[in-house]
Amino acid sequence: MAVVKFVAAGCPMNNIFGYVMREEATEMKLVDGIMCSPDTALEEFRLVKQLYGKEDGRQYYHIVQSFSPEDKISPETAHEIGMRFVQSYERFRGFQAVVATHVNRDHLHNHIILNSVSCENGYKFHQTRDEMLEAKRFSNDLCREYGLSVTEEKSEYDNMPVWKKYLKGFIELALERSPDRKTFIEMMERHGYGVKWEDGHKYITFTTPEGYRCRDSKLFDERVLRCNMETYFAMGGCCSPSADAYLKYRTPVHRPDANMTSTSGLIFMMADIFRGSERKKTKEEIEAEENARDIGTVIGLLAGTVIAMAERYREDYTENPEKYGIRQRDSYFGPRLVM
Numbered sequence: 001m002a003v004v005k006f007v008a009a010g011c012p013m014n015n016i017f018g019y020v021m022r023e024e025a026t027e028m029k030l031v032d033g034i035m036c037s038p039d040t041a042l043e044e045f046r047l048v049k050q051l052y053g054k055e056d057g058r059q060y061y062h063i064v065q066s067f068s069p070e071d072k073i074s075p076e077t078a079h080e081i082g083m084r085f086v087q088s089y090e091r092f093r094g095f096q097a098v099v100a101t102h103v104n105r106d107h108l109h110n111h112i113i114l115n116s117v118s119c120e121n122g123y124k125f126h127q128t129r130d131e132m133l134e135a136k137r138f139s140n141d142l143c144r145e146y147g148l149s150v151t152e153e154k155s156e157y158d159n160m161p162v163w164k165k166y167l168k169g170f171i172e173l174a175l176e177r178s179p180d181r182k183t184f185i186e187m188m189e190r191h192g193y194g195v196k197w198e199d200g201h202k203y204i205t206f207t208t209p210e211g212y213r214c215r216d217s218k219l220f221d222e223r224v225l226r227c228n229m230e231t232y233f234a235m236g237g238c239c240s241p242s243a244d245a246y247l248k249y250r251t252p253v254h255r256p257d258a259n260m261t262s263t264s265g266l267i268f269m270m271a272d273i274f275r276g277s278e279r280k281k282t283k284e285e286i287e288a289e290e291n292a293r294d295i296g297t298v299i300g301l302l303a304g305t306v307i308a309m310a311e312r313y314r315e316d317y318t319e320n321p322e323k324y325g326i327r328q329r330d331s332y333f334g335p336r337l338v339m
Contacts, residue, residue, distance in 0.1 A: 002081065002143050002150075004136045007062040016060065017041050020100040020111040030079045030101035034086055035119055041098045045115045048096065052122030060116055061125060065139060066109040071148045075103050081142050082110030089138050091131060094120035149211045157220050158256035163212050167193065168219045171206070175223065176247055179237040184229075202226070220258070222251045222266040227303035231270055234310035241317055241324045242273050267306055274309040 011019060021031050021038060036044040049055045065085060067078055079101040086097045096115040101108060116125050127135070140150035170191055178184035185195045192209035203215040204226045216224050223229070223246065232246055240246075252263045317324045 002068075002139050002148070003066045004139045005064045005066070006132060007064055009058060009060055009062050011062075013042065013045065013059040016062065016113055017098060020098065020102075020113060025102045025104040026100050027075075027103070030075055030103070032079070032083060032099050034083070034097040034099070036096040036098065036115075038098050038100075041096070041113070045096060045117075048115060048119045048122075049117050052117055054117045054122060054124060057124070058116045061112075061114040063112040063114060064109055065112065067107055068149060069107045071143075073108065073146070073148065075101055075108055077146065078108040078110060081146060082112060084142055085110075085139055086112055086114070088142075089135060091125075091127065091135065094118040094123075095125055144211055149207060149213055157254040157258040160220070163208055163210060164214060164219060167206055167208055167212075167214060168221055168224065171219075171224050172221075172247070175229070175232065175238070176243075177238055178233075179239040181229075181233045184233070184237070197226070204229070217260045220251060220254055220261050222261060222263060223247070223249060225261060227307075228266050228270075230303070231267065231307050231310045234307045234314065235270075235274070236314045236317075240314065241326060242270070242313075245273060246270065267303070271306050271309060274306070274313040 009016075017038070020026075031038050033041055045060065046055075049059075065082055067073060079099065082099045082101060086092050086099060092114065095118050098113045100111045100113075102111060114125065117123070118125070143150050170188065170193055174184050174187040174191075178187055181197065185197065188195050188206075194207035196205040196207070203217060204224075206214050206216070208214070216226055216229075223232075228246075232240075232243075235242060237243065246266070249266050249269060251261065252265065254262060317326060
């Protein structure tokens with residue numbers, strides 16, 4: 001996976017080449033110029049600007065292409081990808097550039113310094129937001145060629161890519177057949193989907209068979225949020241009498257330009273189900289829920305409490321199945337689908 005960022009050009013052009021080519025960060029074999037020599041890039045950039053009378057305004061563009069530590073690639077391969085990125089991307093053609101691969105962090109990353117004036121026709125480099133996203137997609141395509149994972153494309157509620165819809169569909173299907181987290185992960189992996197669900201992390205990160213990565217919060221479905229899935233499995237997953245209620249829940253419509261799941265009705269619905277099996281709400285719980293609804297921090301304030309309630313609920317229906325209309329021989333209460 002390579003994350004591409006266009007960095008604000010705060011460093012004077014006099015200093016930027018020394019910064020990206022410094023010895024403690026890279027090696028000379030990992031520094032190359034495109035239509036210029038790295039050693040004389042500053043003078044060559046200035047010469048092109050003088051030639052076309054465009055010495056004012058932005059002097060250069062600084063692009064950083066960072067690779068994930070999980071993608072085991074050599075510095076040479078990272079450098080090759082950076083060179084191909086600049087040489088092959090249509091909008092960079094005709095612009096001089098220096099590519100320097102840094103090895104001084106826990107992740108490899110390319111620094112690309114692009115002249116703001118084309119040496120072929122004197123045009124100045126400009127790009128819109130959509131064109132910036134296009135550059136990131138091009139970088140993703142290169143990463144895919146090398147067998148690397150790719151970054152998640154930004155999407156909105158009203159414009160989800162097809163691969164996200166397939167991912168959400170497989171998550172839903174796996175939930176319908178999984179009594180616990182371990183089974184869920186195994187089922188996803190069996191269909192080529194990676195699941196990074198680690199303690200101390202706020203999100204679950206899914207990786208598709210094509211290499212796309214996506215956080216749970218980017219699927220616009222409350223059922224796949226980490227806090228809610230932990231509640232689901234705490235109550236027994238598909239073996240719970242309330243599995244059907246959880247799986248049939250529909251996330252409210254979001255604004256067309258929403259870029260992450262922002263509703264929280266499911267966790268309150270499940271809390272009400274669990275309370276119905278044990279006791280009424282306390283004054284403190286009611287106040288906490290109302291505060292959470294007001295400031296939109298349901299996950300932080302209620303998740304732990306609701307998970308504990310789900311565990312007690314599971315113990316109750318296991319020990320008192322007749323209370324829930326469960327026959328002793330029943331072991332699965334969710335939808336009966338075949339994967």
